[in-house]
Amino acid sequence: xxxxxxxxxxxxxxxxxxxxxxxxxxxxxxxxxxxxxxxxxxxxxxxxxxxxxxxxxxxxxxxxxxxxxxxxxxxxxxxxxxxxxxxxxxxxxxxxxxxxxxxxxxxxxxxxxxxxxxxxxxxxxxxxxxxxxxxxxxxxxxxxxxxxxxxxxxxxxxxxxxxxxxxxxxxxxxxxxxxxxxxxxxxxxxxxxxxxxxxxxxxxxxxxxxxxxxxxxxxxxxxxxxxxxxxxxx
Numbered sequence: 001x002x003x004x005x006x007x008x009x010x011x012x013x014x015x016x017x018x019x020x021x022x023x024x025x026x027x028x029x030x031x032x033x034x035x036x037x038x039x040x041x042x043x044x045x046x047x048x049x050x051x052x053x054x055x056x057x058x059x060x061x062x063x064x065x066x067x068x069x070x071x072x073x074x075x076x077x078x079x080x081x082x083x084x085x086x087x088x089x090x091x092x093x094x095x096x097x098x099x100x101x102x103x104x105x106x107x108x109x110x111x112x113x114x115x116x117x118x119x120x121x122x123x124x125x126x127x128x129x130x131x132x133x134x135x136x137x138x139x140x141x142x143x144x145x146x147x148x149x150x151x152x153x154x155x156x157x158x159x160x161x162x163x164x165x166x167x168x169x170x171x172x173x174x175x176x177x178x179x180x181x182x183x184x185x186x187x188x189x190x191x192x193x194x195x196x197x198x199x200x201x202x203x204x205x206x207x208x209x210x211x212x213x214x215x216x217x218x219x220x221x222x223x224x225x226x227x228x229x230x231x232x233x234x
Contacts, residue, residue, distance in 0.1 A: 004038070004052045005234075047201065047216045050223035053232065059086040060219055070216035077107035077130035079142060080114040080219060086226075087146070089113040098128035105130070119145050136217065137178035137209035140200065143221050144181030147199070150229040157188035174209045182209070185221075189228075193208035199224045 002008065002023050010026070011018035037055045039062050042048045051068055054060040060082065063069045074082070083089075091109035094116065101108055107130055114120045119142050122128045148158040162168065162183060171182040175231035188203040189197035202208065202222040226232040 001037070001056050001058075002176065003233075005051060005057045005213070015066055017058050026040050040066045040170070042216075044071055045070040045216050047220040047223075050220045051216060054086070054184075054219055054226075057232070059222070059226075062086065065213050065216065068215065068219075071221075072215050073196060073212040074215055075104075075118075075131050075216055076128065076133045076138070077111065077133045079139065079213075079218065080110040080130075082117060082216055082222070083142065083146060084110045084113045084117075086222060092116045095126070096121045100111060100127040101130060114142075117146075117149070133212040134218075135210050136207055136213045137174050137182065139213040139218055139221065140174075140185060140207075140209070141178050141181045143218075145226060147185060147229070148227045150225065150231065153189065154213075154229075158184050162187070170204045173207075178209060185225075195202060197228070199228055 008021055008023060008026070009018045010021050024034050024036075026032075037058065038052045039055060043052045045051060049059065049072065051070060054111050055062075055068075060068070063072070081115070091112045094112060096108070096112055096115060098111075101111060111120070111128065111130065120128075144158070148155045161180060167179045167183045168187060170186065171179050174182045182200070182204050185199040187196065187198075189199070191197055198204075201223070201224070223232065227234045
C-alpha cells in the first residue's frame with residue numbers, strides 16, 4: 001500500500017542515478033499483481049489527496065465501478081458506516097434506542113458500533129432518521145467526538161472549552177450544540193510556533209454549517225484528524 005503522497009524512485013544513486021517510477025511499472029517488471037485502490041473520479045476534487053490516501057489504507061469505500069462520487073451528499077447511516085469502517089469498530093449487538101431503525105437494515109451494525117462508541121445520537125422523538133442527509137455541522141460534531149477519543153490534547157480541550165466559555169465569532173454560525181465541536185477542530189489547537197491549527201477542510205466562517213456535507217468533505221476531515229493524531233503517516 002503506497003499512498004499517493006509517496007515518491008517512488010529506482011536507480012543506483014548519485015545526481016543522475018535516480019528516476020521516478022510508478023507502482024504499476026515496478027509490479028509489471030517483477031511479475032507482481034497490482035491493484036489500484038484509488039478512484040477514477042477524484043482527480044478534480046480539491047481533496048483528492050485525502051480521499052486517495054484513505055483509500056490506499058482501506059479506510060474508505062467507493063460507490064461502485066471504482067468511483068467515489070466526491071461531491072455527492074452523505075446520509076446519516078452512511079456517515080456511521082464511514083467512521084466505523086475507518087476505525088474498525090465492532091458491532092456489540094446491543095439493541096438501539098431508535099424507533100425507525102430495523103434490525104435487518106444494512107446500516108444497523110454500523111449504527112450500533114457508532115452508538116456504542118458514543119459518536120452518534122438520535123432525535124428527541126426517539127428516531128435516528130438514517131436516510132436523512134448529514135449536515136456539515138452534524139459531520140463536524142461526529143468527527144469532533146471521534147477526535148476527542150483519539151488525542152489526549154483534543155480530549156482535554158473538549159473537556160475544558162475556551163477560556164470564559166466564549167466559542168468565538170468564527171463558529172457563531174453553527175447551532176449551539178455543534179459550536180463546541182467546530183471550535184475544538186478549528187480553534188483549540190496550536191502548533192509548535194504557537195500558531196493556530198485548523199483541522200476542518202475550510203475556515204469555519206467559510207463553512208455553511210446547515211448545508212449537506214459532501215463525501216469529499218467527510219473524507220478530508222477524517223484524513224485531517226487521523227493525520228493530526230498520528231494514526232496516518234504524513
